Amino acid sequence: MRKLSSIAIAIFFFISACTKIESTTIGSGLIPPVDGVTTLDTTLDVFTNNYLDPLGDSAKVYKTDDHVIGIINTDPLFGTTKASAFFELKPTTYPFSFPNASTLTADSAVLILSYKGVFGDTTIPQNWEVRELTESLRGDTVFNVSKSVATGNILGTKTINIPRLKDSVNYGFENANNQIRIKLSQTLASRLIRQFDSTANTGAYSKDTVFRENFKGFAVMPAAGSGGNALIRVNLSDTNTKLALFYTFQNTSAAKKDTAVSYFRFSDGTAIPVSGNANYIKRDRTGSQSALFTTGPTTRNDSLVFIQTMPGTFATIKIPRLREFPNVLVHRAELLAFQAPDATSLALVLTPPRYLLLSSYDSTKKVQINIPNDFSVLSGTPNISTFGGFIMEREVPGYGIVKAYNFDISRYVQGIVSRKDSSLTLRLSAPSNDSLQYTPPYPQPNAVSTFYITPSVANNLAEGRVRLGGGGMTRQNQLRMRVRIVYSRI
Incomplete structure (x- = not known):
């Protein structure tokens, strides 16, 4: 790994000056204590946009899948x-x-x-x-x-x-x-x-x-x-x-x-x-709150993110300053997403998805791809218990206990800051029957295959919806989606 240049060091300390120590729930036992000298942490802003899934209506329902029957007449968030x-x-x-x-x-x-x-x-x-x-x-x-x-x-x-x-x-x-x-x-x-x-x-x-x-x-x-x-x-x-x-x-x-x-x-x-x-x-979704965010300009950093299980919606996530980050040893990098609580009693029955998928998208091949080096599959089983995506509860100052989703993107971030790998536009969705173009972790990038996501791993069809804090929230808002990085200088 190369030495830090003076410019990189300046960027390094600029980012570090904006840090706020946060707790983590992913692999916390492996992270050295943040002492502000040898081990530091920082948060990076993200840029979020909401979209209706253009492929949502092509979601497949197989014979052994549970089928859904019924009607939702009142959902102010999703119609x-x-x-x-x-x-x-x-x-x-x-x-x-x-x-x-x-x-x-x-x-x-x-x-x-x-x-x-x-x-x-x-x-x-x-x-x-x-x-x-x-x-x-x-x-x-x-x-x-x-x-x-x-x-x-x-x-x-x-x-x-x-x-x-x-x-x-x-x-x-x-x-x-x-x-x-x-x-x-x-x-x-x-x-x-x-x-x-x-x-x-x-x-x-x-x-x-x-x-x-x-x-x-x-x-x-x-x-x-x-x-x-x-x-x-x-x-x-x-x-x-x-x-x-x-x-x-x-x-x-x-x-x-x-x-x-x-x-x-x-x-x-x-x-x-x-x-x-x-x-x-x-x-x-006519007249719903999510419609206001899925029809707006994509140049806006959305303050709220609306995720509805297939056939549903998704959000894109960009980390603009990740390419500027100096070459450091990344102990932990994670995307933090928190539910923005709904004040109505409907939040108790129209509950969040049990699983969210963090992926990227190949616009040329028109397929989703796995997060490089972090989302992995061994013997047909994805590592989502460690990569993240399952719903959890977190205590957020000013809001109490809220639903949350965390994703471990440490190796992905390390590849960007050390090898200058591509910084991708990420995608957050709630899959049911879905698939990924899967590439194994570095250094085996050429063994590409298709990994199928089933309801037993992800969500039941059409079950779950959540409103999350987006990147456009103020930095003071603890529900703001962001990336936290714990690192050491090289």
């Missing part, structure tokens, strides 16, 4: 959200037939969805409706969240009382909980139980292609004008999800009538035939 699910439930084998078909009486049809969780206010009921699809879904296609599907007649309706969704269901055919049960029309029950048959090669149950022509699937969505301020997660491939067809038939051996049930299910590809699915999510 409204409406989510609908489209899917096929069908026989698992063909030709399919009901037993004792000649004596069948159709009793009822019940759509059952596996309830997995909720984001938002659970105290406000929602009105849902089930409609029949009039457009076919391709089972071999992974649709994005902008895909809406044409629907026809209403098959059933239900008022969703969210606190009751975990209740147990216990009757002759089932003992389960975490189910959303929607009774469907008697017309549909009769159609599926009595009118469809598996006769030769022409009946509706003779093979999958014929069944899909006769019945294209279900749409579950909030009814027009429904109240509600929550998105509910369901899982289609879970065994709790099914179409239950109840019927009565004549038991000739016992000379009595018996009641039975047959189930149609969703196939995620591990069995044939594969079911089609799509999850339509519509965001409308």
Whole structure:
């Protein structure tokens, strides 16, 4: 490493003069104590801009992913959200037939969805409706969240009382909980139980292609004008999800009538035939506070940063003076981001994302890239527990305990000040299903691959939103986003 020039030393002491010692939560045991002589610290200003994610509507929803259904009517920070699910439930084998078909009486049809969780206010009921699809879904296609599907007649309706969704269901055919049960029309029950048959090669149950022509699937969505301020997660491939067809038939051996049930299910590809699915999510930020910051000039250093989980928003972060920083030994460099508290009670239910991703963006290849040398993957597992991004709590003077996100960018900063690596425009987002063009740490920069980010690592689809302090806040504001560096002279 080279000696400090007189100009570098002047810059060094100029930066050091503006420092304020702060605590850190990332690798604190490895950082030598800041004594102001051999080990120093400083903070660098950042320049932040808010953006609507132009690729947000291309977020993918895979068959085994949780799908979201519901409506957020009131969010002053991010506006409204409406989510609908489209899917096929069908026989698992063909030709399919009901037993004792000649004596069948159709009793009822019940759509059952596996309830997995909720984001938002659970105290406000929602009105849902089930409609029949009039457009076919391709089972071999992974649709994005902008895909809406044409629907026809209403098959059933239900008022969703969210606190009751975990209740147990216990009757002759089932003992389960975490189910959303929607009774469907008697017309549909009769159609599926009595009118469809598996006769030769022409009946509706003779093979999958014929069944899909006769019945294209279900749409579950909030009814027009429904109240509600929550998105509910369901899982289609879970065994709790099914179409239950109840019927009565004549038991000739016992000379009595018996009641039975047959189930149609969703196939995620591990069995044939594969079911089609799509999850339509519509965001409308008109009139919200975030809209004021995503439509303004990019020359402005935004004082607030708005991050909404995919399909959502992101922010860019520049560290203008990083290139001026002298060649030093970097013990710790971290980006600090703090929630700017929302005074309304909605902050308690419309909660921050559990994970934020700090990355950069290759505008030529139009792909996200990992933070060089700091975000790493070993045996398919990212080091996000040490790199940072998971939500935490921090005490901030004047604000008390707030939510916060920290990112360890020590090696990235060291590469810039020592090797003159590129100083990138960083990107802060809340991914669900996403990917990075991944480059391993120095000195292995050529082994480029694609790393896929899944909801199990990141966030559930559309779940989470946060308002952070931006770089445009005053330096006196302790919520201001900034970079803290602990270093020693060389």
